[in-house]
Amino acid sequence: MNEKHTIPSDEDLTAFIDGELTAEEAARIETMVNEDKSVAERLEFLSRASLPFEQAFAPLLAEAPRQRLEVMLAAIPPRDSLKPASAPSILTRRRFLGALAASLVAGIAIDRAVIGIGRSFSAKDENSEWRAVVAEYISLYTPETLAGPVPAREEQAAQLGPLDEKLDLSLSPEAVALPGIDFKRALLLQYDAKPLAQIAYLDPETGPMALCIVRSDAGPKAPDLESRKGMNVVYWSNATHAFMLIGHAAADRMAAMADEVRGRVAA
Numbered sequence: 001m002n003e004k005h006t007i008p009s010d011e012d013l014t015a016f017i018d019g020e021l022t023a024e025e026a027a028r029i030e031t032m033v034n035e036d037k038s039v040a041e042r043l044e045f046l047s048r049a050s051l052p053f054e055q056a057f058a059p060l061l062a063e064a065p066r067q068r069l070e071v072m073l074a075a076i077p078p079r080d081s082l083k084p085a086s087a088p089s090i091l092t093r094r095r096f097l098g099a100l101a102a103s104l105v106a107g108i109a110i111d112r113a114v115i116g117i118g119r120s121f122s123a124k125d126e127n128s129e130w131r132a133v134v135a136e137y138i139s140l141y142t143p144e145t146l147a148g149p150v151p152a153r154e155e156q157a158a159q160l161g162p163l164d165e166k167l168d169l170s171l172s173p174e175a176v177a178l179p180g181i182d183f184k185r186a187l188l189l190q191y192d193a194k195p196l197a198q199i200a201y202l203d204p205e206t207g208p209m210a211l212c213i214v215r216s217d218a219g220p221k222a223p224d225l226e227s228r229k230g231m232n233v234v235y236w237s238n239a240t241h242a243f244m245l246i247g248h249a250a251a252d253r254m255a256a257m258a259d260e261v262r263g264r265v266a267a
Contacts, residue, residue, distance in 0.1 A: 008032060008039065013046050045132065130191050131235060131244050134198075134212050135228035138246055141208035146184040146200055159186035166195035167213060167241065175264040176211060178257050180204075201247075209247030211261060216242035223258055225251055234258035 008016075008029055015021050016029045033040045151159070156173040163186055164171050177183065181201045189196040197213040216237055223236040228246070232254045235244040243265070245258040 139229035146202040150182045163197040206248040212244050
């Protein structure tokens, strides 16, 4: 009886999405989805968010300690009733979560990633949805993820160049600089088949921080503040792009930094 009322973990829900559960377990999840709105909402979010894990994190997995990965993967119980189509040759999302956890414990830095999300969402929720997906990803960052020297200005400009081209922006190292915070890298990711710019920073006081930008036709919006995954998010938009600054710094400090960068970054 107690098991029936246990809220399923993200691991269980992703296994449900991937068809890895037995008929009995799948039926239990379906019952909870029908009876618990929060479970239904979480399942919907996870079904929309899809990370191409093997391609995006292959360098990380190649460097991760094999023994730790084997221990993590061995802890995942076997599924006796998998459908043939549910056992792909590449890592499934469920198995990858175990490998990623072991890698992060070992302090392996994530160097590249691609964020994708399904197209079946309403326009009115678009800006909220992309911030949720980005927050889920940034929450994986640790100071070790962004360790290393600050790139020289020429290297920063070289990293920002592809972002300019894909998002039709004019980003310079000076435009995206944050006071007292180290620029670490600029990445071109993907959200709903659209380019997404991520400029990652390391705050010596509070840890990882990121400025993220995506094309948006939702129209101009004044800066607002929200909390996601234990981080503060300042978000705003202009006629062509949506922006978010996310980090662990205090809300008033985040708002002040966002105000500075908002005045310098324009399409």
